[in-house]
Amino acid sequence: MNKQVMCEQCHKKVASAWVTKIEGSEVTKFSLCEDCLKAFSLKISINSQNLPLDSYFNCLNDKEFYPERLSNFKMCPKCQLSFADFMQTGLLGCPNCYQFFGQQLRPLLEEMHGSLEYKGKIPVWAPVTYVLNTELKALKNELFSLISQENYEAAALIRDKINTVKEKLTKA
Structure with a gap:
């Protein structure tokens, strides 16, 4: 995974902003945490006006912006x-x-x-017999589990569902 970049100013917190400072032909790039960024005295130009960086970030923090x-x-x-x-x-x-x-x-x-x-791994276009056979297999596993737990009432309901699915298979 990616390594967390630390603030180049305080060296204590994880950087959350990457600043590129351009002065003439000199380009300087550095990473700052939120606190150091707010304290940073860099001026930026917004709409041809020089505004302090914190004014710029105040408008960024505005939820309507x-x-x-x-x-x-x-x-x-x-x-x-x-x-x-x-x-x-x-x-x-x-x-x-x-x-x-x-x-x-x-x-x-x-x-x-x-x-x-999640609707399962079976594609919508799968043949009805495939879907019914998959359902039958799941019901048989559930029936076996209920019988081993001696839950015979629930097992009887599953048995009835198995019979219904078998009927649908013979008609398909």
Whole structure:
């Protein structure tokens, strides 16, 4: 997995921002934690006005200021993958990403698969006999388990379901 980058200013916290400073022809790149970034006295130009960096970040923290873009820059705390990186590659970085990006993944998964609920490995186009045979096998396993637990009432219900599935198989 990705190694966490430490702040180059305080060397105590994990960096959450990467700054590129350009002065003339000299380019300097460095990583800062949130606290050091806020304390940083760099001036930036927004709409041809020189504003302190903290003014810029105050408007970024405003929830009404393109919240859908801000969510793309959240990074998984385990592997440092951003949602923008996921959208570019189509690959999540670690198991934690599923939970961390869950709110953003749900609509994508629902659009791709038609549902958020797992429906099994059987494709929709599978022949009816295949589906019924698979169901029959699962019911027989459940029946065996219930009999071994001496749960005969539940086993009788499963036996009836098995008979119903067998009838459907003969008609199919």
